[in-house]
Amino acid sequence: xxxxxxxxxxxxxxxxxxxxxxxxxxxxxxxxxxxxxxxxxxxxxxxxxxxxxxxxxxxxxxxxxxxxxxxxxxxxxxxxxxxxxxxxxxxxxxxxxxxxxxxxxxxxxxx
Amino acid sequence: xxxxxxxxxxxxxxxxxxxxxxxxxxxxxxxxxxxxxxxxxxxxxxxxxxxxxxxxxxxxxxxxxxxxxxxxxxxxxxxxxxxxxxxxxxxxxxxxxxxxxxxxxxxxxxxxxx
Numbered sequence: 001x002x003x004x005x006x007x008x009x010x011x012x013x014x015x016x017x018x019x020x021x022x023x024x025x026x027x028x029x030x031x032x033x034x035x036x037x038x039x040x041x042x043x044x045x046x047x048x049x050x051x052x053x054x055x056x057x058x059x060x061x062x063x064x065x066x067x068x069x070x071x072x073x074x075x076x077x078x079x080x081x082x083x084x085x086x087x088x089x090x091x092x093x094x095x096x097x098x099x100x101x102x103x104x105x106x107x108x109x110x111x
Numbered sequence: 112x113x114x115x116x117x118x119x120x121x122x123x124x125x126x127x128x129x130x131x132x133x134x135x136x137x138x139x140x141x142x143x144x145x146x147x148x149x150x151x152x153x154x155x156x157x158x159x160x161x162x163x164x165x166x167x168x169x170x171x172x173x174x175x176x177x178x179x180x181x182x183x184x185x186x187x188x189x190x191x192x193x194x195x196x197x198x199x200x201x202x203x204x205x206x207x208x209x210x211x212x213x214x215x216x217x218x219x220x221x222x223x224x225x
Contacts, residue, residue: 006153032212043202043216044154089153098144098167099214101153 002027004092006102013080014110021105023090024072030092033066033073034099039086047088048075080109113137115217117203123223129191132220136184136205142166143180144214145188146202154202160186161209193224 003026013019025033034049050057050064050073057064061080066073077084087106091099116135124130136143141162146154157176159167162183171178175194180186190197200221204214 004153034212043218044214045216046213049212091153093212098156098159098209099212101155103151103153 002030002092002094002097002100004090004100004102006090006105008105009103010106010108012108012110015080015082017080019077019080019084019107019109021075021088021090021107022072023074023092023102024070025092025100026071027092027094028068028071030094032093033064034091035062035064035075036089036091036101037086038089038104044089077107080107082109082111085109115203115205115215117201117217117220119220120218121221121223123225124193125225126195127192129189130193130222131190132188132201132203132222134186134188134203134217136186136203137215140205140207140215141183142206142209143186144204144206145178145186146204146216148200148202148219150199157188157201159209166209190222193222195224198222198224 006023031052036044037047038044061078063076087104089104090102093099118133143160145157148154157171158178160180163180178188200219202219203217206214
C-alpha cells in the first residue's frame with residue numbers, strides 16, 4: 001500500500017518568515033495530494049490540494065508543489081502569522097482509494 | 112451546511128469494557144470513513160463505507176472492532192473489548208463520493224482506556 005513520509009515533525013518560525021513542509025510518497029500511481037490543517041483540539045480541515053496533472057497550485061499565502069518524478073510534494077506558507085500555528089498533515093491517494101496520511105508537522109509561529 | 116456530527120465528544124472506559132461511537136455525515140455524502148488518530152500521528156483509516164457497503168476495512172482489527180452503516184446514512188463504530196492501545200481520537204469523515212478527495216471531518220471522539 002501507499003506510504004507517506006513527512007518532514008520535519010516540528011517547525012518553529014518567526015512571524016513573517018516562510019515555512020516549508022515536505023512529503024514523499026511511495027506509490028507512483030497516486031494522483032491526489034491534499035494538505036490538512038488541524039488546530040489544537042479541533043478537526044482536520046482541508047487547506048489546499050493538488051492533482052498529478054498540475055505541478056504547482058497557489059491560494060493566497062499557501063502553495064503546494066508536486067514533483068512526480070521524485071515522488072514528493074511540499075507545502076509552502078509565506079508571511080506566516082501566529083494563527084498559522086497548527087499541525088499540518090499531507091496525504092496521498094490514487095483514484096478511488098482512500099487517503100494515506102503523513103504523521104504530521106507541528107508548526108509554531110512566534111510573534 | 113451542517114458538518115459531520117459525532118458523539119460522544121469524550122469517553123473514558125476501563126480495559127476490557129466496550130464502547131460505541133456514533134457519526135452522522137453531511138447530508139448527501141455517500142462515502143463515510145472512520146479514522147483512528149493516536150496522539151502525535153496522522154489519521155489511520157479503519158473502515159470506509161460507500162452508501163451502506165464496506166469499501167475498505169483492511170486495517171480494522173476485526174477481532175475487537177466492528178462498524179456498520181445501516182440505511183447508508185448514520186454509522187456506529189464499536190470496540191469490544193477495549194485495550195489500552197485503543198486510546199486515541201476516533202474521527203469520522205465523509206465525502207460526496209469515493210475518490211472525491213476532499214474529506215470533511217467531524218470533531219472526533221477522544222477515547223481514554225484505563
